Amino acid sequence: ELIGLLDRLGAVYLDTGENRGLVPDDHPSVVGAMRGAVMGDADVVLTVGRKLDFQLAYGSPAVFKDAKFVRISDSASELRDNRRGAAEILASPAETLRAMVALAGNRESAVDRQWAAKLRAGHQERAAKLKQSMAAAPAGSDGRLHPNRVLSALQDAIGNDAVVITDGGDFLSFARVGLSAPLMLDPGPFGCIGIGVPYGIAASLAFPDRPVVVATGDGAFGFNAIEVDTAVRHKAPVLIVVANNGAWQIEVHDQTVTHGKVVGTKLQFADHAAMARAFGMHAERVETAEQLGPAIKRALANRPALLDMVVTPEAVSSDAKTGLAWVPDLQPLAAWDEAERKWRGT
Structure with missing residues (x-):
């Protein structure tokens, strides 16, 4: 309609x-x-x-x-x-x-x-420029992949009939722009992160003939990571892609800029693929651009599957720059607030 x-x-x-x-x-x-x-x-x-x-x-x-x-x-x-x-x-x-x-x-x-x-x-024109810039996004000085490079390869692989669930904070900021599909789910404006894996399992059981992909940050994945066991036991044909930057990166960026000190927001570059394999899931750790395409292809063909994408924490998302971490100065309403101040002449 x-x-x-x-x-x-x-x-x-x-x-x-x-x-x-x-x-x-x-x-x-x-x-x-x-x-x-x-x-x-x-x-x-x-x-x-x-x-x-x-x-x-x-x-x-x-x-x-x-x-x-x-x-x-x-x-x-x-x-x-x-x-x-x-x-x-x-x-x-x-x-x-x-x-x-x-x-x-x-x-x-x-x-x-x-x-x-x-x-x-x-x-x-803007969409075409974004697509090109994502595909060519350079690695960080640490040699790790840019999140947009991962998203570009993933978008190319899933086709036009996928169901996509995006989850996280920092990585969600990249994924909500970089991924597109006929059916998409995320935590919502005031939802809780960590919904990616359970949403993905349910969606893959509801649509077993369609590619169902969860694109999640490593912090958000940790909320319900154990549900990879559920996916294996129920043979849920889901692909879980974890962007592993070893951090709650929005908070790391906030603490660095605001306080010059980072406390409690760094994570390990944990081997999520090894954990998934322990539960009987097809899983691979991806660390280079050359590995991206072949690993995604194998994972889609062997679902349930998990790809542990090691990405650079140096990539600063839009939410890290002006997003929810900066309460209240730079929340998403900052642009609207500025427009109203100009409109009112204050």
């Missing part, structure tokens, strides 16, 4: 963490890499079954400026938070979208097609 509405309108589309993959990346409405421009330019914003949380600047008029909001949800709390809509419809989102298309009949869409095309072109 959502894709039907986008096709009918020619409108542009922004996803958030909860609905990644719902609209395919190759759909002409997808313009996620141009998020800031879309928010600033839009005349009408349609929210479908979601709150206006920090991912959408809480609907701030300093960010969305003169936009009118149309809000659709089957939950009242997703209609009335932070910014009321010019129209608010409490109903099934799917049925509402279907009815909107039907009632529109042959009426011409008012979407500015030139504006939409420009956004799409900008999105594609």
